[in-house]
Amino acid sequence: MTEFELIQRFFTGMPKGADVALGVGDDCALVRLNDQDHLAISTDTLVEGRHFPEHYPPGWIAARALGAAASDLAAMGATPVGCLLALTLPQADSEWLSQFSEAFRSCAERWSIPLLGGDTTGGRLQLTVTVLGRVDVSRVLLRSGASAGEDLWVSGKLGEAAGALKYRLADPESRYDFGEQGPISRLLDRYDMPAPRLALGQWLLGRASAAIDISDGLVADVGHLCRLSGVGAEIQLESLPVSESLSLLYSPHDVEKHALYGGDDYELCFSAPVHLRGELSRAPYQLSRIGHLTVGHELILRREGKAVKPSGSGFDHFGLVPGGHCDVI
Amino acid sequence: MTEFELIQRFFTGMPKGADVALGVGDDCALVRLNDQDHLAISTDTLVEGRHFPEHYPPGWIAARALGAAASDLAAMGATPVGCLLALTLPQADSEWLSQFSEAFRSCAERWSIPLLGGDTTGGRLQLTVTVLGRVDVSRVLLRSGASAGEDLWVSGKLGEAAGALKYRLADPESRYDFGEQGPISRLLDRYDMPAPRLALGQWLLGRASAAIDISDGLVADVGHLCRLSGVGAEIQLESLPVSESLSLLYSPHDVEKHALYGGDDYELCFSAPVHLRGELSRAPYQLSRIGHLTVGHELILRREGKAVKPSGSGFDHFGLVPGGHCDVI
Numbered sequence: 200m201t202e203f204e205l206i207q208r209f210f211t212g213m214p215k216g217a218d219v220a221l222g223v224g225d226d227c228a229l230v231r232l233n234d235q236d237h238l239a240i241s242t243d244t245l246v247e248g249r250h251f252p253e254h255y256p257p258g259w260i261a262a263r264a265l266g267a268a269a270s271d272l273a274a275m276g277a278t279p280v281g282c283l284l285a286l287t288l289p290q291a292d293s294e295w296l297s298q299f300s301e302a303f304r305s306c307a308e309r310w311s312i313p314l315l316g317g318d319t320t321g322g323r324l325q326l327t328v329t330v331l332g333r334v335d336v337s338r339v340l341l342r343s344g345a346s347a348g349e350d351l352w353v354s355g356k357l358g359e360a361a362g363a364l365k366y367r368l369a370d371p372e373s374r375y376d377f378g379e380q381g382p383i384s385r386l387l388d389r390y391d392m393p394a395p396r397l398a399l400g401q402w403l404l405g406r407a408s409a410a411i412d413i414s415d416g417l418v419a420d421v422g423h424l425c426r427l428s429g430v431g432a433e434i435q436l437e438s439l440p441v442s443e444s445l446s447l448l449y450s451p452h453d454v455e456k457h458a459l460y461g462g463d464d465y466e467l468c469f470s471a472p473v474h475l476r477g478e479l480s481r482a483p484y485q486l487s488r489i490g491h492l493t494v495g496h497e498l499i500l501r502r503e504g505k506a507v508k509p510s511g512s513g514f515d516h517f518g519l520v521p522g523g524h525c526d527v528i
Numbered sequence: 529m530t531e532f533e534l535i536q537r538f539f540t541g542m543p544k545g546a547d548v549a550l551g552v553g554d555d556c557a558l559v560r561l562n563d564q565d566h567l568a569i570s571t572d573t574l575v576e577g578r579h580f581p582e583h584y585p586p587g588w589i590a591a592r593a594l595g596a597a598a599s600d601l602a603a604m605g606a607t608p609v610g611c612l613l614a615l616t617l618p619q620a621d622s623e624w625l626s627q628f629s630e631a632f633r634s635c636a637e638r639w640s641i642p643l644l645g646g647d648t649t650g651g652r653l654q655l656t657v658t659v660l661g662r663v664d665v666s667r668v669l670l671r672s673g674a675s676a677g678e679d680l681w682v683s684g685k686l687g688e689a690a691g692a693l694k695y696r697l698a699d700p701e702s703r704y705d706f707g708e709q710g711p712i713s714r715l716l717d718r719y720d721m722p723a724p725r726l727a728l729g730q731w732l733l734g735r736a737s738a739a740i741d742i743s744d745g746l747v748a749d750v751g752h753l754c755r756l757s758g759v760g761a762e763i764q765l766e767s768l769p770v771s772e773s774l775s776l777l778y779s780p781h782d783v784e785k786h787a788l789y790g791g792d793d794y795e796l797c798f799s800a801p802v803h804l805r806g807e808l809s810r811a812p813y814q815l816s817r818i819g820h821l822t823v824g825h826e827l828i829l830r831r832e833g834k835a836v837k838p839s840g841s842g843f844d845h846f847g848l849v850p851g852g853h854c855d856v857i
Contacts, residue, residue, distance in 0.1 A: 205620045205648070209629035210613075216642035218609050218662075228644035230609055230660065232561050240644060242612040242658055246651040280547045280559055283571040284539075285614075285656040291534045300538040313545035315557035315569060318656070319534070322575040327614040327647070327656040329571055331559065333547075 225342050225427070226274040226412060227332070237339055238280070239332040241271035247324040252371040257295050258302035259391040260326070265306045266393035267414065268328040270465040273400035274412040276340040277332030279310060284317035285327040310397060338404040345409035345428035345470035351490040352407075352479060354396055354466045356442040357417055361461020362449060363390035382444035393465040399484045403469055406479070410469035416460040418509055420468055422498055428470070431495035436502045440487040459500070459509070554671050554756070555603040555741060556661070566668055567609070568661040570600035576653040581700040586624050587631035588720040589655070594635045595722035596743065597657040599794040602729035603741040605669040606661030608639060613646035614656040639726060667733040674738035674757035674799035680819040681736075681808060683725055683795045685771040686746055690790020691778060692719035711773035722794040728813045732798055735808070739798035745789040747838055749797055751827055757799070760824035765831045769816040788829070788838070 215222050220237055221229035227239035245264050247253055272279055307314055363386035411424045425432050439458045446454055470492055479486050500507045544551050549566055550558035556568035574593045576582055601608055636643055692715035740753045754761050768787045775783055799821055808815050829836045
């Protein structure tokens with residue numbers, strides 16, 4: 200049983216409250232605020248040795264935790280309201296806390312997600328960040344809104360954070376500063392300092408029919424979107440957006456593997472009607488059309504028109520390799 | 529440096545957002561929903577071996593986690609809206625998950641706090657529960673509203689959960705079912721199944737001037753209330769409400785120690801103007817007037833009129849004994 204199946208089995212079907220517009224299963228839950236706005240809320244845990252390496256600098260832990268959580272707001276098109284931080288630490292180390300809180304503050308300011316409160320406890324290093332946002336009731340982006348026939352799009356470049364992982368595991372603290380624009384540094388930046396696509400998510404309101412953030416890997420996350428929308432998908436492998444940095448460091452086979460199955464991209468994957476192709480191509484964001492949605496339940500990958508079997512799955516939060524992040528309840 | 533001072537140092541003074549009515553420092557943060565309502569939100573982490581014993585049954589872990597978090601809503605007078613659960617588990621054990629989710633569901637129904645969403649990760653057992661509630665902007669109970677001259681009240685009986693701890697540590701799984709109404713069973717019920725005072729919190733809206741829930745121990749929590757209200761307090765030791773069960777099992781000295789410094793009571797401590805004494809005495813809740821608030825910053829304990837020095841402090845979340853719970857960011 201995968202983590203996803205496990206949680207599904209025990210935690211779905213719990214009673215919903217009167218104010219709850221959307222419960223377990225999407226990037227965020229939605230609570231009715233008033234006739235116009237929903238509150239979007241999501242919680243994400245990062246565990247040392249699982250979601251980030253041991254001896255990983257506190258500033259990057261802060262950036263990754265808040266970035267991953269904020270990415271769930273982006274996927275709904277929500278505007279951030281604030282966040283809560285539950286921090287578990289082996290000891291109260293003031294140097295560590297100083298670096299952590301400085302980075303947390305800096306990200307909170309950059310993304311306009313003020314710290315509202317939290318909790319601190321002693322134990323093995325891990326942290327849970329809960330984010331809150333507001334989103335228009337009538338335009339909120341759900342995983343369940345896609346229809347067969349629509350296009351499938353992704354933002355940015357895929358697989359860079361996954362490509363960074365082996366360098367980061369080999370040396371958790373280094374910036375690899377040999378040439379500031381070197382390909383390894385570029386990949387590590389994607390891993391160490393994710394950039395939640397908050398502005399893009401808001402721009403997609405009224406344009407995208409469904410959206411999800413790519414945290415467990417493209418194939419896994421497209422799978423979630425398809426399952427909740429009741430559709431299948433076809434992805435053209437030639438259309439996957441990958442960076443020059445990734446291609447310089449990996450074989451074409453590994454580039455494709457990272458782009459399809461690597462976690463931690465924190466890009467948005469969304470569906471949109473065909474008639475919006477022109478508008479989306481001229482968007483002030485880097486967007487790539489990678490396929491389309493189909494009747495049925497299958498996810499098919501195509502290379503030069505020929506179907507290719509998926510060879511992996513997404514990040515497993517019970518696995519041992521530090522990596523991606525997802526929402527399972 | 530205590531945990532409280534540590535967090536104060538690094539996490540207060542972060543910028544507040546436009547929607548944030550109250551940030552770090554109270555039982556809950558408050559976010560403006562509209563002219564009439566605030567959203568109250570709070571997060572609490574429970575770590576195995578620190579906030580509950582190893583081999584502690586999953587149903588009680590669920591009850592304690594949701595109860596402790598809901599108690600923060602009670603302290604603000606908020607009506608629950610829902611909760612999020614971030615669960616970290618060493619393995620996906622379906623028997624454990626079945627018992628845990630069943631108890632969580634049962635408490636969520638009893639207290640009307642539907643599960644909105646969450647996250648599950650692999651690691652050492654711990655859980656973070658985030659609760660959301662609604663509360664009237666004009667009447668919300670804060671820690672900072674007390675004035676010198678007002679009475680200090682507590683609900684229920686104090687020190688029972690602390691008195692249960694040695695029995696629970698000696699045998700984490702037993703119900704001690706020798707005589708259902710035996711004093712040990714009564715104490716253990718208080719530890720294993722906290723009852724957040726949600727109805728009382730709402731009844732106190734418009735009556736209490738300030739409130740806090742007693743999670744770290746009376747002395748520690750009165751200290752928080754006084755600090756944020758800019759007042760001192762005097763507590764009459766003869767007035768502390770203690771149960772017969774506690775008195776049967778402990779010496780008078782230890783009864784007093786548990787009532788003053790024991791964590792996990794999840795009762796409410798609140799201040800109210802003197803003219804409400806009659807109304808509060810006739811309340812449909814068990815309320816005890818234990819002292820009054822003073823000009824200054826001191827917390828003075830009095831036995832038969834004579835000042836007594838406090839001999840302990842509250843629960844330390846970096847300590848080693850499983851016990852209470854508090855909000856420190």
